[in-house]
Amino acid sequence: DQLVQRTARTSQQLLALTRAQGPWRPRPAGTEMDLAGLVTRAVGLRVPEALRAGIDLGYQGPSSPLSIHGDPEVLQDMLDNLIDNVLRYAGRGARATVSVQALPDGSVLLQVEDTGPGVPAEALARLGERFFRVSGSGAYGTGLGLAIVREVAQQHGALVAFAVADGGGLRISLQFPGATKS
Helix, strand or coil, X not given: CHHHHHHHHHHHHHHHHHHHHCCCCCCCCCCCEEHHHHHHHHHHHHHHHHHHCCCEEEEECCXXXXXXXXXXXXXXXXXXXXXXXXXXXXXXXXXXXXXXXXXXCCCEEEEEEECCCCCCHHHHCXXXXXXXXXXXXXXCCCCCHHHHHHHHHHHCCCEEEEEXXXXXXXXXXXEECCCCCC
């Protein structure tokens, strides 16, 4: 049963990576999507799983839309991988917050921050490489999740940064260009 789940997860991630690498074209001018709404729904769907894992998963951000140009299906894959990363590695008793905010320059910042064990400083630069896994993490993974995140972010013109969070866990920041209003 565990082997079947691992095989299914690896297949899902390979499909997500293929989608992320596919020819993405910006949506027609004037159309946009609400990143805040997408994040709110993604977090809400994963709360029961987080509770089973003993992780306090929450959302912080506006209830009003924060628009970017993007592909909702591919961005959903990215969010799934960001949340999966927290659920796999933050550990029982950790807090994790997925936040979205508008920045003064019109861009939109998406962050995932946890209070888990974090990542050694020397490994931060390698996060997002295909098949890279931090040694000693103890959880099963394919090493594709953060590679998918990085690929999707790049396709959407977003800047990605991995850092040590204030509480010692991991902070993943993605800064998307905002959808310009005409």
